[in-house]
Amino acid sequence: MDLIELSTRLRERATRAKRITAIYWHRNRRLFSWMGIAVVALATLGGFYSQQEEEIQPGIALSSFPVTIPTMGWGFALDTLQVRESLIANGESLSDLLSAHQLDGDRAYQLITNAGEVFDLRTMRAGKPIVALSKDSTQAIDYLVYEPSAYEYIVFELKDDLSVWKTEREVSTQTQVAAGIIEGSLWNAMIDRGYSFELTSKMEDALQWSIDFHHLQKDEEFRLVYEQDYIEGEPVAVGQVIAAEYRTADTVFHSIFFDNGATEETGYYDLTGKPMNAGFLRAPVKYARISSYYNLNRLHPVLKCRRPHFGTDYAAPYGTPIIAVGNGVVTRAGYTKGNGNFVKIRHNETHETQYLHMQKFAAGIKVGTQVHQGQVIGYVGSTGLATGPHVCFRFWQNGKQVNHLKLRFPPAKPLADTLMPKFEAIRDALLPQLKAAQPVKIDREEVVETPEGEAADLDPAEEVETNNT
Numbered sequence: 119m120d121l122i123e124l125s126t127r128l129r130e131r132a133t134r135a136k137r138i139t140a141i142y143w144h145r146n147r148r149l150f151s152w153m154g155i156a157v158v159a160l161a162t163l164g165g166f167y168s169q170q171e172e173e174i175q176p177g178i179a180l181s182s183f184p185v186t187i188p189t190m191g192w193g194f195a196l197d198t199l200q201v202r203e204s205l206i207a208n209g210e211s212l213s214d215l216l217s218a219h220q221l222d223g224d225r226a227y228q229l230i231t232n233a234g235e236v237f238d239l240r241t242m243r244a245g246k247p248i249v250a251l252s253k254d255s256t257q258a259i260d261y262l263v264y265e266p267s268a269y270e271y272i273v274f275e276l277k278d279d280l281s282v283w284k285t286e287r288e289v290s291t292q293t294q295v296a297a298g299i300i301e302g303s304l305w306n307a308m309i310d311r312g313y314s315f316e317l318t319s320k321m322e323d324a325l326q327w328s329i330d331f332h333h334l335q336k337d338e339e340f341r342l343v344y345e346q347d348y349i350e351g352e353p354v355a356v357g358q359v360i361a362a363e364y365r366t367a368d369t370v371f372h373s374i375f376f377d378n379g380a381t382e383e384t385g386y387y388d389l390t391g392k393p394m395n396a397g398f399l400r401a402p403v404k405y406a407r408i409s410s411y412y413n414l415n416r417l418h419p420v421l422k423c424r425r426p427h428f429g430t431d432y433a434a435p436y437g438t439p440i441i442a443v444g445n446g447v448v449t450r451a452g453y454t455k456g457n458g459n460f461v462k463i464r465h466n467e468t469h470e471t472q473y474l475h476m477q478k479f480a481a482g483i484k485v486g487t488q489v490h491q492g493q494v495i496g497y498v499g500s501t502g503l504a505t506g507p508h509v510c511f512r513f514w515q516n517g518k519q520v521n522h523l524k525l526r527f528p529p530a531k532p533l534a535d536t537l538m539p540k541f542e543a544i545r546d547a548l549l550p551q552l553k554a555a556q557p558v559k560i561d562r563e564e565v566v567e568t569p570e571g572e573a574a575d576l577d578p579a580e581e582v583e584t585n586n587t
Contacts, residue, residue, distance in 0.1 A: 458502025
């Protein structure tokens with residue numbers, strides 16, 4: 119049997135199968151919905167072919183023919199399209215992109231109008247890919263695709279009715295564990311074990327009220343239970359750290375995430391239901407180190423005389439975000455010769471904080487602005503009398519500057535009795551998972567590659583400043 123005859127017989131059997139399906143529907147149309155018919159049709163075809171496929175030719179079955187699965191992307195069969203990817207240039211707008219693809223002014227205006235109803239065009243960023251799809255390489259572009267993030271994409275139809283639509287990708291979440299032993303720094307302990315920078319940050323968020331991450335000791339241990347997001351089987355982002363444990367030589371700290379919806383109770387708690395947030399964060403920057411402590415008799419590095427240093431200096435690269443250590447209102451945001459760009463925040467009747475030598479303020483930070491704990495208020499710089507990039511952090515208590523590292527605040531109010539059963543059920547389910555995460559020490563000499571983008575060890579940034587407030 120040649121291929122032509124084989125093809126003819128296949129078409130005949132497909133036609134016969136359709137007739138069988140039609141007869142079956144006519145006799146049972148009152149019993150089945152259209153979805154049921156689809157199932158019956160598939161079953162009929164499958165059964166017919168399974169009974170007949172060996173009759174085509176001895177040794178040749180229908181299943182022997184290859185089935186080509188199309189490559190899908192953004193809802194399109196990419197094998198049928200011409201695909202070209204480029205990066206959005208600095209200053210390039212959607213209007214520029216449409217003009218580059220020969221869309222005339224009136225249609226471009228209509229498409230931009232349609233797009234504005236789907237997403238904020240101002241969020242399109244330089245450096246992100248823009249993908250052009252066309253059915254014919256000799257013709258104009260049919261679609262443009264832009265991905266604001268791994269979680270969604272925007273399709274612009276440049277032909278027909280100039281439609282624009284946003285599609286959110288399906289996300290699956292898995293609970294995973296992580297564990298490690300501090301040999302040098304937290305960064306090395308995480309990266310050497312293959313954990314991401316993002317997970318390191320989320321771990322600090324969970325334990326920031328209890329652990330001073332600038333003074334970790336060798337052989338301390340951590341365990342984490344966290345959520346990992348996947349799209350199409352690929353990891354895309356770390357979700358919530360839902361349980362954390364940190365062991366020092368003499369203390370074990372636990373942090374359990376309690377989700378009570380959009381209420382003030384949602385947050386991290388210890389094992390007894392007391393909030394981890396005791397009022398203030400331990401530091402105004404992450405991944406920094408203390409380069410100069412609060413010292414009332416410090417030898418000034420430049421003036422070579424002893425004078426008080428009323429703050430704590432955290433050395434960090436230019437542009438590192440500076441965060442508010444507590445909720446409050448901005449009382450000062452400006453510049454002085456000694457302090458450079460600085461922000462001062464009143465948190466309550468007793469406490470104030472100040473952040474000096476900023477490169478610049480964060481958007482919206484001005485006198486009277488209400489800020490929340492962890493909000494970015496500026497970026498590390500060396501403005502004013504400073505010799506290197508750092509933030510001088512100052513803490514007031516009852517109008518007097520004090521060493522915040524020695525302060526101990528009273529515990530916050532615990533969860534209400536009515537919420538404790540819910541919290542305890544969550545806690546009791548997470549503790550065995552934490553216990554199962556076993557830290558293993560890694561020999562640093564066996565680590566060959568240095569992770570790309572690892573933070574360099576900074577030289578101490580000694581400041582030269584006045585005691586301006």
